Amino acid sequence: MKKILVVDDVQEITELVVMILESELDQYEFLEFSSGNQAISYLKESPQDVDLIICDHNMPDGTGSDVYTFIKDNDLQIPYIHMSTGLHTEFEKLKSLLEDHPANACMTKPFDDEILTSLTMSALSLKKDPSEKKYTQLSIVNVSPYIGEFFKVYIEIDNKPRLLFNDSTTTDQVKIIELKNKGLTHVLVETDEYHQWIKSKLSHLNKMVGECHFEEPHNIKQLTDTLFKHSVLIINQANPKELNLEKMTKSFEIVLNTLWDKSEIKKDLLKVFSHLGYLSGHSAICMVLSWLYTKKHKQGDLSLFHKLSYASLLHDISLPDDHTSALLTRSDVDKSEYKESEKDFILQHPNYSAEKLESLDVIDSDTLRIIKEHHEKPDGSGYPKSLSKSNSHKLSTAFQFILTLAHIIYTKKDLDEIRNDDRLKGFELKDYQELLDCLQRN
Ligand SMILES: [Fe+2]
């Protein structure tokens, strides 16, 4: 039987990954390992039947890098999904992951059952069965520790599901063990109940990941970087329908609501983001500023916050790297060392970002317009269209201001100097007074 290796030092994670996948992939056997070295030992013995490896990175006994290096050194040609809180590019040995094999992928934690399934199916070149099944089949070995958590459990007799338990409080583990001993390999649960159960397990796990890391600025940085890169990754690689902007914005909002009132964190928050790469760093700062702007000037208008934060997150989605995302004005682009054709591309990137998002049908028309106009300036000196304030969308000017401020904060560490920065010339500072004040009080 073909095999999928699932490697993570947190047992709950390997179990859950297997449970999520086995309902879609009944032709595979899943092998769980708690360390990189365990997985390597298995691969040394019998690499031939392994069709996929899903592997955490930071584990005490052998990291994801060790496993990946072993696969590469031995030319095993097994697709590899990196599953970690950080992106693969943070690890030297994994930098070329996506180029090395067309089926390789990166999945950041906290993850989602749909993302996991979709990345796995595409790594195995399989298509998801679109029909909605009433029952989901689970292997009894994996499900037995949790069986009491399902309200209804069935077994298949003569191709029909027969109810085994219909009350989670009286589930008899002994009966399950008996059935297992008699050779029963699978049970059925109701698909709807199963999805709910998976969601609650995942949210518990993701909360656990969150609680471990929220307190230190270093980890807020990691969390934010993950959030941003995750969205870029989904847009560029996987099924765009999985891009849950609302959920991502919500995570960000929770982080901000939790942290902004903690004075010592507040002081560091923006500074922390400016230690990220330019692309995710200035986008993260932009999102914080969108949150503050909405809170201070627009009574926390949630739909406005969503528009501004989606624009913060996605405006530079067409740019290739940190370097190009640092160019704010037309003259920054003109002065850069890029070739003329590259400069043309950079000057058109607001349109390319919008086109990309438009074809995916993931955001509303206001946000698309804001993205198209994110490098315009109220005095008409911006690009690509040199639109003045009166020709821009009414939300674009606010976003242009927020974005310019984000560029300034990213590059200038002294917040008291912001107001005098040349890049703010052309904006009506009095329209943003409270936002500027609350930055300076930091
Ligand atoms: Fe940008």
Ligand SMILES: [Fe+2]
């Ligand atoms: Fe841009």
